[in-house]
Amino acid sequence: MKIDIPGNGLLTIETIILDLNGTLCVGGKPVSGVASRIQKLSKNFA
Numbered sequence: 001m002k003i004d005i006p007g008n009g010l011l012t013i014e015t016i017i018l019d020l021n022g023t024l025c026v027g028g029k030p031v032s033g034v035a036s037r038i039q040k041l042s043k044n045f046a
Contacts, residue, residue: 001013
């Protein structure tokens with residue numbers, strides 16, 4: 001995935017690591033909307 005960051009240039013992302021504890025989940029369950037957003041992101045890396 002490539003992202004153009006204004007004033008900083010092109011950023012190429014090859015690997016993403018997510019912290020699920022408290023960032024994307026509450027009480028061990030994904031926060032509303034997180035799962036669908038991760039699915040959308042994963043399509044960019046397929």
